[in-house]
Amino acid sequence: MGSDKVRIGIIGCGIGIFHLEGFEKERRAEVVALAGLDTERCVMLQNRFNVPRRYGDYSEMLADPEIDAVSIAVPNHLHLPVTLDALAAGKHVLVEKPLARNVVEGQQMIDAARAAGRILMIIFNRRGRHDVRLVKREVERGRLGKIYHAKAFWMRRSGIPGLGSWFTNKELAGGGPLIDLGVHALDMSLWILGNPSPVAVSAATYAALGPKGKGQWQGNRFAVTPDVAYEVEDFATAMVRFEDGMTLQLDASWAGYTRHTDEFGVTLMGDNGGAEIHVKDYADSGTLRFFGEIEGTPTVTEPRLLATHGHGEMAKSFVASILDDAPVSPSAEEGLERVRLIEAIYRSAQEGREIEIAPLAAVTA
Numbered sequence: 588m589g590s591d592k593v594r595i596g597i598i599g600c601g602i603g604i605f606h607l608e609g610f611e612k613e614r615r616a617e618v619v620a621l622a623g624l625d626t627e628r629c630v631m632l633q634n635r636f637n638v639p640r641r642y643g644d645y646s647e648m649l650a651d652p653e654i655d656a657v658s659i660a661v662p663n664h665l666h667l668p669v670t671l672d673a674l675a676a677g678k679h680v681l682v683e684k685p686l687a688r689n690v691v692e693g694q695q696m697i698d699a700a701r702a703a704g705r706i707l708m709i710i711f712n713r714r715g716r717h718d719v720r721l722v723k724r725e726v727e728r729g730r731l732g733k734i735y736h737a738k739a740f741w742m743r744r745s746g747i748p749g750l751g752s753w754f755t756n757k758e759l760a761g762g763g764p765l766i767d768l769g770v771h772a773l774d775m776s777l778w779i780l781g782n783p784s785p786v787a788v789s790a791a792t793y794a795a796l797g798p799k800g801k802g803q804w805q806g807n808r809f810a811v812t813p814d815v816a817y818e819v820e821d822f823a824t825a826m827v828r829f830e831d832g833m834t835l836q837l838d839a840s841w842a843g844y845t846r847h848t849d850e851f852g853v854t855l856m857g858d859n860g861g862a863e864i865h866v867k868d869y870a871d872s873g874t875l876r877f878f879g880e881i882e883g884t885p886t887v888t889e890p891r892l893l894a895t896h897g898h899g900e901m902a903k904s905f906v907a908s909i910l911d912d913a914p915v916s917p918s919a920e921e922g923l924e925r926v927r928l929i930e931a932i933y934r935s936a937q938e939g940r941e942i943e944i945a946p947l948a949a950v951t952a
């Protein structure tokens with residue numbers, strides 16, 4: 588470490604903007620460089636955030652000895668090679684969700700981080716939300732009793748990102764809304780629940796609008812572009828069974844004829860209470876309800892919530908793991924377990940039957 592600050596290099600200028608905002612909020616971090624192939628967007632970000640150095644390909648950045656850690660925001664197929672190269676260059680790594688396209692790749696990343704003695708952390712920025720944290724705390728305190736059923740969803744009416752880009756290419760993305768949005772919904776719910784072990788899943792996937800060029804969101808407008816290759820699902824639904832008997836219903840959609848605009852949430856049913864997070868269009872408040880009772884009379888509690896910056900919370904946690912030896916959270920191992928479940932969901936959908944899931948490695952919440 589050059590000083591008491593972690594010197595960060597950001598790789599990727601799309602969602603990389605949230606990485607810049609997040610690290611700007613962390614006083615023990617300093618973004619010293621930015622890398623990206625799309626020069627125009629990167630120059631705009633460099634100027635806006637006063638980043639001292641800018642590179643094109645990420646490998647040029649990794650040769651910079653004044654960088655302690657990198658924050659990776661590149662397409663899913665590049666998470667593995669960029670992470671391996673960054674670790675080999677001695678950098679700590681913060682990488683966007685999903686950890687990787689599949690379990691084999693994710694495991695390679697974890698093995699490489701262990702061998703290099705460097706931190707590998709994944710970004711699950713929704714964990715930074717006030718509503719998500721409150722529900723986790725109440726579950727941990729046992730206030731809802733035993734949770735027997737959960738619902739997790741992320742549903743968009745017309746929100747296919749970049750139709751025809753890497754997002755809708757199976758090889759480059761690893762999947763559609765399930766791996767893109769469903770991974771957030773799965774992580775929020777499983778983190779809240781203390782990472783229970785799934786034992787089986789029954790799932791289906793569909794591609795109803797995407798192949799017709801419908802349902803996309805591009806350049807801040809709705810658009811229809813026929814004759815564009817669309818190789819992934821636009822809706823996935825799954826029922827997951829857990830070791831302790833709990834079930835979880837997951838729905839993830841980029842596009843579909845539903846009432847949802849862009850909405851995600853988690854519902855928990857416990858034998859002593861319930862909770863519902865329902866976030867419409869990324870709202871920060873009015874999104875949480877707890878269900879209980881007073882002497883048999885049903886009650887609904889709506890906590891007042893504070894806005895948080897998800898990537899800011901991730902930046903804070905990453906820096907604490909580097910400078911203070913704080914536990915890495917969210918850990919790459921948790922990222923791998925989400926990918927393992929997603930892989931089983933895709934397999935179940937493909938084979939049209941319930942799939943058993945092998946016992947998971949212990950993961951701490």
Ligand SMILES: NC(=O)c1ccc[n+]([C@@H]2O[C@H](COP(=O)([O-])OP(=O)(O)OC[C@H]3O[C@@H](n4cnc5c(N)ncnc54)[C@H](O)[C@@H]3O)[C@@H](O)[C@H]2O)c1
Nearest residue numbers: 599600601602622623624625644645660661662663683684
């Ligand atoms: N956490 C979230 O809420 C969230 C939101 C959106 C996207 N993401 C994730 O972030 C990642 C990137 O998504 P995006 O929407 O920003 O994609 P994008 O296509 O808009 O941007 C990708 C960036 O990677 C850069 N890049 C590609 N190859 C490179 C190389 N060799 N060297 C340097 N830079 C390179 C591109 O130049 C571009 O700036 C994905 O994994 C996605 O799942 C996360």
